[in-house]
Amino acid sequence: MKITNDTLLRAARGQQVEHTPVWFMRQAGRSQPEYREIKKKYSLEEITHQPELCAYVTKLPVDNYDVDAAILYKDIVTPLPGMGVDVKIKAGIGPVISNPIRSVADVEKLQEFHPEEHVPFVLETIKILTKEQLTVPLIGFAGAPFTLASYMIEGGPSKSYNRTKAFMVSEPQAWFALMDKLADMIITDIKAQVQAGASAIQIFDSWVGALNVEDYRIYIKPIMTRIFSELRETGVPLITFGVGASHLANEWHDLPVDVVGLDWRLSIEEARQRGITKTVQGNLDPSYLIGSWDEIEKRAKRIVEQGVAHPGHIFNLGHGVFPEVDPDVLKRLTDLVHTYSRELISQKSN
Ligand SMILES: Cc1c2[nH]c(c1CCC(=O)O)Cc1[nH]c(c(CCC(=O)O)c1C)Cc1[nH]c(c(CCC(=O)O)c1C)Cc1[nH]c(c(C)c1CCC(=O)O)C2
Structure with missing residues (x-):
């Protein structure tokens, strides 16, 4: 279907x-x-393997x-x-891996990824959503190398990433x-998602904030530069994101991305002061979402105000x-951001 609400795409491009x-x-x-009902019967893997059901969950x-x-x-x-x-x-718990990576040989054993062969159900879900159901953009996504490697090396979720970081510096x-x-996997996966109909991409580097700036520059930035440079060819907006990674915000800004994701630790205003112009x-x-509505409203409004002060906020x-x-809080919050931002934006243009 045609995208009739492209505000996300326009905001991403400033x-x-x-x-x-x-x-x-x-x-x-x-x-x-509705999701919890479905989860009584099916696991995440089972939902993703059923494109009609997966499309329903995505659209809810x-x-x-x-x-x-x-x-x-x-x-x-x-x-x-x-x-x-x-x-x-x-x-x-999250993802648990029974054959974690512990050596060079384990890395060599990893096989090449082919989206049409390995995740045809994902591509089918995207097609159903974008051709038949959605009038807003569909965000495709992938995990970034550090965050995926953390699961692959630790064998599961971790708080410290000790094995991952030790492997990184000792077995460069x-x-x-x-x-x-x-x-290679991320690039082919994302290109296939865009080909199937995804119109924006987020790369989740959720746990990369565990690294300091110097290590980020040595061990991560070159690969992220390659990934985003190759994904530029798709022509869709590219978003990066991580938790506890405020110290890396300027590093991300250097990457060929359109959007820099911020967790709650760095305000939009501070990010702008630090030279984040994207x-x-x-x-x-x-x-805060399980706290009082008054506080949610106050804080959401402050974020909207900071966001409209400079073009480009999602x-x-x-x-x-x-x-x-x-x-209900998520519905109310969405309405609040829409209404309040509309007011501020129309005041600005008058
Ligand atoms: C690190 C990470 C993972 N998965 C993801 C990340 C990056 C984002 C982040 O930083 O949170 C990304 C992700 N995982 C899921 C989505 C779906 C789309 C959405 O955001 O709505 C997305 C974008 C479904 C899911 N992925 C998972 C769930 C919850 C379990 C379920 O409902 O079966 C969902 C809805 C499982 C999962 N998968 C992972 C974790 C840490 C967990 C949580 C464990 C738990 O709390 O139970 C790995």
């Missing part, structure tokens, strides 16, 4: 909009009663909250089985080989919606 576009990370998830937040974009329901680890990684998503050759293989995405602390949370959040 163009004029009538209202600040809104979407929420993890909007298609456990805060929704657009129908229920009136957000300005859908994000494909799948996970950052969805492509990994195609590379020979044995991964299962465990409830309440194996590390860079791993980064290259993951980058579109920013964020950045309400999701914790409203989002600093990280994902968590299961305890009331869906």
